[in-house]
Amino acid sequence: xxxxxxxxxxxxxxxxxxxxxxxxxxxxxxxxxxxxxxxxxxxxxxxxxxxxxxxxxxxxxxxxxxxxxxxxxxxxxxxxxxxxxxxxxxxxxxxxxxxxxxxxxxxxxxxxxxxxxxxxxxxxxxxxxxxxxxxxxxxxxxxxxxxxxxxxxxxxxxxxxxxxxxxxxxxxxxxxxxxxxxxxxxxxxxxxxxxxxxxxxxxxxxxxxxxxxxxxxxxxxxxxxxxxxxx
Numbered sequence: 113x114x115x116x117x118x119x120x121x122x123x124x125x126x127x128x129x130x131x132x133x134x135x136x137x138x139x140x141x142x143x144x145x146x147x148x149x150x151x152x153x154x155x156x157x158x159x160x161x162x163x164x165x166x167x168x169x170x171x172x173x174x175x176x177x178x179x180x181x182x183x184x185x186x187x188x189x190x191x192x193x194x195x196x197x198x199x200x201x202x203x204x205x206x207x208x209x210x211x212x213x214x215x216x217x218x219x220x221x222x223x224x225x226x227x228x229x230x231x232x233x234x235x236x237x238x239x240x241x242x243x244x245x246x247x248x249x250x251x252x253x254x255x256x257x258x259x260x261x262x263x264x265x266x267x268x269x270x271x272x273x274x275x276x277x278x279x280x281x282x283x284x285x286x287x288x289x290x291x292x293x294x295x296x297x298x299x300x301x302x303x304x305x306x307x308x309x310x311x312x313x314x315x316x317x318x319x320x321x322x323x324x325x326x327x328x329x330x331x332x333x334x335x336x337x338x339x340x341x342x343x
Contacts (some may be wrong), residue, residue: 117155117182120148121171124155127206127292128171132163134300136210143188144208146292147198152176156194159293165188189256196260197288201272206292208299214306222281225305227322228312231307233330235298238271239321240305241266242279257281274335277302 115121123221124146131142140163145156153169172183172242178195180187194207218225218240225240227233243262250258263278264287276298277287285306287298312319334341 115182117148117153117173118168120146120153120155121173122168122220123206123292124157124171125166125168127208127296128157128166129163130293130296130300131208134330136208136212136296136299136303137177138211142208142210143190143194144292145188145191145194145206146294147205147207149205153181153261154194154198156188156191158183159188161185170246185193190259192254192256193260193286196257197263197286200260200264201267201275203290204276204288204295205290206295207286207288208292208295209284209286210299210303211284212254212303212306214310215279216283216301217281217310218306219284220282221266224279225302226313226319227327228309228319230330231308231321233322233327234334235301235305235331236275236277237327237331238270240277240302241270241275242278243281245281 127144131137136142140160143157145154147154153173153175155173158170158172170185172185172187173181175181176195176274178192178197190209197207224242227239243266246258246262259280262280276289279285285302287295287302289295289298333339
């Protein structure tokens with residue numbers, strides 16, 4: 113039976129299938145959601161379903177408060193985190209959480225990813241931020257909702273549209289974008305930046321941050337008012 117949410121569920125499904133395709137997680141780890149701002153609903157991967165058997169019909173649709181609107185399966189365990197970010201970050205249309213190796217390693221170390229080179233600066237003009245470690249009290253309140261609070265607190269003085277990725281300390285990476293497809297793109301970029309930074313630090317533990325004039329040049333040529341990269 114056709115649903116008014118079929119297009120949204122298909123978008124979420126296709127984005128979720130990029131997780132194993134891009135090597136961002138193993139087994140059933142990871143999830144992507146796609147947001148419809150006009151209807152204030154999002155579609156997300158169901159919890160614990162293997163990617164090999166996943167279908168668009170399996171996607172669960174919820175309202176912005178996390179109430180199920182449509183779906184026969186339990187939604188991702190990270191659903192409350194996604195809902196919190198959609199409420200807090202206007203303009204984003206997709207969120208992805210993965211357990212990609214290098215980004216998760218930086219998160220487990222509780223360290224931001226330094227902006228060592230122009231590959232990083234092509235995508236954001238600062239280090240990839242890392243949240244504070246969640247307190248025991250926060251875990252007891254509502255772990256997934258508090259994960260959203262961790263991220264939101266980390267962005268009190270940041271623009272989430274300019275820095276579309278974060279490391280949750282001790283946990284792993286989250287990324288977002290104007291669409292679910294773009295969110296996955298940012299998750300792939302985040303993993304690559306984490307990998308390059310890890311190798312850089314191994315080769316030279318004292319490597320310096322890229323000078324600010326090079327950071328601004330590379331970021332602005334792709335994202336600034338006078339951007340000239342691409343067609």
